[in-house]
Amino acid sequence: xxxxxxxxxxxxxxxxxxxxxxxxxxxxxxxxxxxxxxxxxxxxxxxxxxxxxxxxxxxxxxxxxxxxxxxxxxxxxxxxxxxxxxxxxxxxxxxxxxxxxxxxxxxxxxxxxxxxxxxxxxxxxxxxxxxxxxxxxxxxxxxxxxxxxxxxxxxxxxxxxxxxxxxxxxxxxxxxxxxxxxxxxxxxxxxxxxxxxxxxxxxxxxxxxxxxxxxxxxxxxxxxxxxxxxxxxxxxxxxxxxxxxxxxxxxxxxxxxxxxxxxxxxxxxxxxxxxxxxxxxxxxxxxxxxxxxxxxxxxxxxxxxxxxxxxxxxxxxxxxxxxxxxxxxxxxxxxxxxxxxxxxxxxxxxxxxxxxxxxxxxxxxxxxxxxxxxxxxxxxxxxxxxxxxxxxxxxxxxxxxxxxxxxxxxxxxxxxxxxxxxxxxxxxxxxxxxxxxxxxxxxxxxxxxxxxxxxxxxxxxxxxxxx
Numbered sequence: 001x002x003x004x005x006x007x008x009x010x011x012x013x014x015x016x017x018x019x020x021x022x023x024x025x026x027x028x029x030x031x032x033x034x035x036x037x038x039x040x041x042x043x044x045x046x047x048x049x050x051x052x053x054x055x056x057x058x059x060x061x062x063x064x065x066x067x068x069x070x071x072x073x074x075x076x077x078x079x080x081x082x083x084x085x086x087x088x089x090x091x092x093x094x095x096x097x098x099x100x101x102x103x104x105x106x107x108x109x110x111x112x113x114x115x116x117x118x119x120x121x122x123x124x125x126x127x128x129x130x131x132x133x134x135x136x137x138x139x140x141x142x143x144x145x146x147x148x149x150x151x152x153x154x155x156x157x158x159x160x161x162x163x164x165x166x167x168x169x170x171x172x173x174x175x176x177x178x179x180x181x182x183x184x185x186x187x188x189x190x191x192x193x194x195x196x197x198x199x200x201x202x203x204x205x206x207x208x209x210x211x212x213x214x215x216x217x218x219x220x221x222x223x224x225x226x227x228x229x230x231x232x233x234x235x236x237x238x239x240x241x242x243x244x245x246x247x248x249x250x251x252x253x254x255x256x257x258x259x260x261x262x263x264x265x266x267x268x269x270x271x272x273x274x275x276x277x278x279x280x281x282x283x284x285x286x287x288x289x290x291x292x293x294x295x296x297x298x299x300x301x302x303x304x305x306x307x308x309x310x311x312x313x314x315x316x317x318x319x320x321x322x323x324x325x326x327x328x329x330x331x332x333x334x335x336x337x338x339x340x341x342x343x344x345x346x347x348x349x350x351x352x353x354x355x356x357x358x359x360x361x362x363x364x365x366x367x368x369x370x371x372x373x374x375x376x377x378x379x380x381x382x383x384x385x386x387x388x389x390x391x392x393x394x395x396x397x398x399x400x401x402x403x404x405x406x407x408x409x410x411x412x413x414x415x416x417x418x419x420x421x422x423x424x425x426x427x428x429x430x431x432x433x434x435x436x437x438x439x440x441x442x443x444x445x446x447x448x449x450x451x452x453x454x455x456x457x458x459x460x461x462x463x464x465x466x467x
Contacts, residue, residue, distance in 0.1 A: 009032075009033075009067065014207065014439070015158055022167070026464040033201070035174040039065040042064040044071065054289060054291075069449050074148055075145050078103060084445055085445055086451050090458065102457050135261055135263075138258070141256070145297070173192050204435065215418035216418065222423070236311070238310055241410040246306070247277065247404075251306060270312050270390065271313075273311050276307050281412055283372075289335075293370070303369050305367075312389045328416075331414040338376060342370060342373045366408045390411075
């Protein structure tokens with residue numbers, strides 16, 4: 001089959017590429033290839049089974065229309081300072097303008113008009129003061145919270161809009177490889193499989209927008225087809241869960257505390273990410289049966305706990321060039337200790353050098369919101385450097401949020417973010433292969449819903465302007 005624009009991945013970047021082209025009255029045929037299901041057909045059975053059943057062929061939380069965004073907490077970061085390194089590529093001013101523009105699109109499709117964390121209160125100043133004293137940087141970032149259930153409604157509206165305006169959506173179709181004209185160094189389209197049938201899609205422009213889950217796959221394509229790229233950062237960390245009472249002031253004042261530090265002795269960058277007041281810890285499954293932890297926050301349904309990620313960034317130098325595989329091995333080892341599940345441990349037990357036992361969790365004020373997490377010893381799998389960085393960062397956080405480093409604070413593992421395959425591109429997202437563009441988190445340039453959406457908007461404009 002033939003199309004003008006072939007987009008691999010129906011996540012925010014791919015979706016907003018198509019939306020912007022429609023808004024600019026582009027007459028080009030757009031085909032989106034997605035290995036998962038339509039959003040209305042995505043449902044995680046864990047809501048009924050109470051434990052992960054490892055859905056095949058794909059995890060419903062991480063694949064399907066809107067990607068992991070449909071089952072995430074649905075937070076839109078409204079500052080260019082948050083969401084990856086795209087501003088380095090297109091400029092900070094342009095990035096902020098695009099965020100403001102993209103935010104309006106989300107509002108038009110039903111996003112909550114309320115913005116969290118915009119008031120410059122005395123309490124915010126006190127939080128910043130405590131952060132400075134702890135050697136941490138507080139990043140101001142207004143947040144528009146969609147909520148997990150509301151995000152699904154919003155993205156369903158977008159899906160129907162695309163379908164009603166002629167965008168071709170191929171669901172349960174998995175892209176296997178690219179079609180290249182090696183003589184002219186040009187991408188001619190993709191080869192995919194849908195319903196057991198092989199299909200070839202020829203396209204003038206091919207856009208890879210596969211998200212974090214597709215990072216490893218894209219890295220292999222880069223090596224196979226000599227697409228210019230470089231190993232970048234991989235984040236290894238934990239998801240921390242505490243009682244809402246501990247985070248009450250921060251939740252009320254900021255909603256999400258984005259804190260960055262460089263704890264001794266290694267001084268790796270360590271940061272908080274994806275804070276969920278009254279939220280729930282969740283499990284996601286990647287390819288090769290890799291189980292990783294994440295967090296959800298609903299608009300209506302609330303728990304007694306707040307969870308957030310603490311991530312330690314690792315940058316590797318030559319000769320090592322397999323950062324994604326390195327992080328996967330950490331995750332696999334942790335999964336092994338938990339018999340395929342998520343591992344959880346009390347912070348006090350880590351400091352005492354002992355594992356956590358299941359019966360000990362039931363005695364605490366803090367009850368896990370991930371019911372099938374397995375109590376054990378995270379330190380048996382976590383690399384020493386990452387573990388020391390995380391421990392020291394939590395100690396620093398305790399100065400900002402008293403009680404954060406309590407004995408009963410829960411750490412879930414593994415929390416992994418794969419951004420490491422940074423594609424070399426110009427500001428129009430042209431790669432070293434003509435006709436091939438890479439967007440979203442797997443490109444190595446963005447992190448999170450908003451920046452991925454912004455990348456799609458800009459891609460849509462570029463393609464619309466082309467004659």
